Amino acid sequence: MSGKKVNRVRKTTRQPRTDALRNRERLLVAAKAVFSAGGPEASQEAVARRAGVGIGTLYRHFPTREALFEAVYRREVDQLVDLAGQLQSEALPLEALRRWLRSNVEFVATKKGMAAALALAAHGSSELSAYSFERLTNALGMLLARAAAAGEIRSDIGPEDLLRALVGMCVIHDRPGWQAGALRLVDVLVDGLRSRAATARPGSAAPRQRQDTGRADRGSP
Amino acid sequence: MSGKKVNRVRKTTRQPRTDALRNRERLLVAAKAVFSAGGPEASQEAVARRAGVGIGTLYRHFPTREALFEAVYRREVDQLVDLAGQLQSEALPLEALRRWLRSNVEFVATKKGMAAALALAAHGSSELSAYSFERLTNALGMLLARAAAAGEIRSDIGPEDLLRALVGMCVIHDRPGWQAGALRLVDVLVDGLRSRAATARPGSAAPRQRQDTGRADRGSP
DNA sequence: TGCAAAGCGGAGGCATCCTCCGTATATCTC
DNA sequence: GAGATATACGGAGGATGCCTCCGCTTTGCA
Numbered sequence: 001m002s003g004k005k006v007n008r009v010r011k012t013t014r015q016p017r018t019d020a021l022r023n024r025e026r027l028l029v030a031a032k033a034v035f036s037a038g039g040p041e042a043s044q045e046a047v048a049r050r051a052g053v054g055i056g057t058l059y060r061h062f063p064t065r066e067a068l069f070e071a072v073y074r075r076e077v078d079q080l081v082d083l084a085g086q087l088q089s090e091a092l093p094l095e096a097l098r099r100w101l102r103s104n105v106e107f108v109a110t111k112k113g114m115a116a117a118l119a120l121a122a123h124g125s126s127e128l129s130a131y132s133f134e135r136l137t138n139a140l141g142m143l144l145a146r147a148a149a150a151g152e153i154r155s156d157i158g159p160e161d162l163l164r165a166l167v168g169m170c171v172i173h174d175r176p177g178w179q180a181g182a183l184r185l186v187d188v189l190v191d192g193l194r195s196r197a198a199t200a201r202p203g204s205a206a207p208r209q210r211q212d213t214g215r216a217d218r219g220s221p
Numbered sequence: 222m223s224g225k226k227v228n229r230v231r232k233t234t235r236q237p238r239t240d241a242l243r244n245r246e247r248l249l250v251a252a253k254a255v256f257s258a259g260g261p262e263a264s265q266e267a268v269a270r271r272a273g274v275g276i277g278t279l280y281r282h283f284p285t286r287e288a289l290f291e292a293v294y295r296r297e298v299d300q301l302v303d304l305a306g307q308l309q310s311e312a313l314p315l316e317a318l319r320r321w322l323r324s325n326v327e328f329v330a331t332k333k334g335m336a337a338a339l340a341l342a343a344h345g346s347s348e349l350s351a352y353s354f355e356r357l358t359n360a361l362g363m364l365l366a367r368a369a370a371a372g373e374i375r376s377d378i379g380p381e382d383l384l385r386a387l388v389g390m391c392v393i394h395d396r397p398g399w400q401a402g403a404l405r406l407v408d409v410l411v412d413g414l415r416s417r418a419a420t421a422r423p424g425s426a427a428p429r430q431r432q433d434t435g436r437a438d439r440g441s442p
Numbered sequence: 443t444g445c446a447a448a449g450c451g452g453a454g455g456c457a458t459c460c461t462c463c464g465t466a467t468a469t470c471t472c
Numbered sequence: 473g474a475g476a477t478a479t480a481c482g483g484a485g486g487a488t489g490c491c492t493c494c495g496c497t498t499t500g501c502a
Contacts, residue, residue, distance in 0.1 A: 017499055020449060043489060054451030059491060168389020238468055241480060264458060275482030280460060 024061050026051040031072050036111040040069070077132040080107065084139035093147035094190065100143055101166065101186045108170040109179045137163055153193040165189065245282050247272040252293050257331070261290070261338035290338055291349050297335070298353040301328065305360035314368035315411065321364055322387060322407045329391040330400045358384055374414040386410065 030051035034042045044065065048058040062068035083103055087096035140159040148155040169182045251272035255263045265286065269279040283289035304324055308317035329335075361380040369376040390403045 014447075014500060017448060019498070023450085044491085045489070048451095055491085056451050056493085057449075060449075063491090065490080164389040165386055166389070168385040168387070235469065235478070238479060240468075244481085265460085266458075269482095276460085277462085277482050278480075281480075284460090286459080 020061075023051070023053050023057055026053065027058055027061055027068075028072060028075060031068055032076075032111070035069075035072065039112075044068070073132065076107070076111075077135055080104065081135050081139045084143055088142060088146060093143075093150045094152045094194070097143045097147050097153070097193075098186065098190045100140070101162075101190070102183060104166055105170060105179060105182045105186060133163070147193075153190075157193060162189070241282075244272070244274050244278055247274065248279055248282055248289075249292060249296060252289055253297075253332075253335075256290075256293065256338045257334050260334035263334075265289070293335075293338075294349060294353065297328070297332075298356055301325065302356050302360045305364055309363060309367060314364075314371045315373045315415070318364045318368050318374070318414075319407065319411045321361070322411070323404060325387055326391060326400060326403045326407060354384070368414075374411075378414060383410070 027047065031047045034047045034050055038046070044058060045055055047068070048055045051058070058068075062071060080100075080103065084096075084100050087100055090096070091099060137159045140163055144153070144157070144159055144162070147153045166186075169185055248268065252268045255268045255271055259267070265279060266276055268289070269276045272279070279289075283292060301321075301324065305317075305321050308321055311317070312320060358380045361384055365374070365378070365380055365383070368374045387407075390406055
């Protein structure tokens with residue numbers, strides 16, 4: 001409750017120790033893996049063990065369970081945002097949009113446990129989900145705007161709506177074949193967005209369509 | 222004490238004891254209240270205390286934490302299904318549809334904690350969410366079919382898609398004013414469903430608002 | 443090289459989950 | 473109505489997990 005540590009970066013600001021940075025990184029990677037596999041009820045000790053650090057270290061970096069969720073969550077969101085930026089410059093507008101949407105589906109598919117963890121995290125901290133919602137909205141908004149500017153899609157659909165639909169598609173991720181259905185639905189959405197007024201030019205110039213796997217995942221050890 | 226209980230023979234099926242039924246009912250009511258207020262992390266002991274029974278009784282009726290979630294969940298879903306049946310016979314088709322959709326939003330609004338609990342429950346038991354999804358789909362399907370038969374809405378939108386959209390609207394339930402927005406979106410959805418010609422293809426002439434709902438989902442050919 | 447500060451790791455207090463079993467009560471038979 | 477017995481109740485208690493605290497180690501800087 002008191003002012004706690006005023007983390008001013010003013011005078012004696014030592015550089016953060018390398019082992020601290022390294023351990024923090026390890027913890028985030030481990031947490032992602034553990035929560036993805038075991039859901040949000042996986043123990044903190046399991047995370048620390050997988051990261052190869054003591055439980056005390058975990059709690060110094062992430063004082064509460066929610067703090068850890070949040071950090072992992074933010075990172076995932078950031079990766080999706082980064083992916084949007086990459087696609088923005090690497091792929092044709094419509095294809096960039098489609099790939100990004102598909103990546104979202106795959107994101108949920110490969111991290112089933114994360115979905116529940118995120119629901120829990122969102123329940124605890126409204127600020128967190130507001131943050132992520134805004135960032136994702138912006139990312140998607142850019143993709144949409146670019147595609148709309150190119151005349152490839154209609155321009156009267158906002159990113160919020162699309163994002164909500166996307167979330168809804170992914171929330172029910174338990175039925176067999178949900179992923180195929182969701183991916184199909186992405187295609188339907190994209191097709192539905194294509195403005196029939198604008199003459200859709202079918203990929204006239206695609207000099208180097210990098211075979212990027214569009215995955216926002218990082219290699220795991 | 223004896224090695225094995227052999228009374229699995231179903232020769233004499235006693236009636237379930239009345240106190241057992243009463244306690245089970247009390248537990249369900251208490252669990253709903255506790256989880257709604259405190260989220261899925263509320264303790265089992267709190268549920269038992271509120272129900273006025275011992276912890277042992279709780280665990281006899283619901284052997285695991287998930288079992289309790291599931292029972293509460295099923296009951297909530299059943300209530301929504303019942304509501305659909307009532308509205309079916311009490312209200313005009315279009316109004317019945319609108320009211321049911323709004324009830325879904327309010328359901329989430331009054332039970333914030335439940336949303337996270339349900340996400341957790343769904344994560345644990347895929348069978349559970351399949352059950353609820355199917356029941357809700359059927360309920361919504363009846364309302365849709367009735368409204369479509371009355372010629373009040375278009376007939377090419379399936380209940381699954383609508384349900385997914387509804388879920389998506391409710392998942393992000395933390396931002397201030399989300400409920401008002403969701404309720405507005407329900408109206409938009411209903412308005413969008415109204416068949417102005419039963420085969421209305423929106424998008425060519427009418428500029429309309431940005432919130433277009435004319436998604437032609439339903440990919441099943 | 444020397445020295446604090448920053449960081450590390452795990453023992454341990456506290457809370458919660460779930461099991462086990464002695465006691466109490468409802469149902470059934472006569 | 474009374475006895476017999478299956479059924480249910482309730483809480484003590486072991487196991488597990490969350491988080492704190494503190495002595496020891498490592499690192500950055502002079």
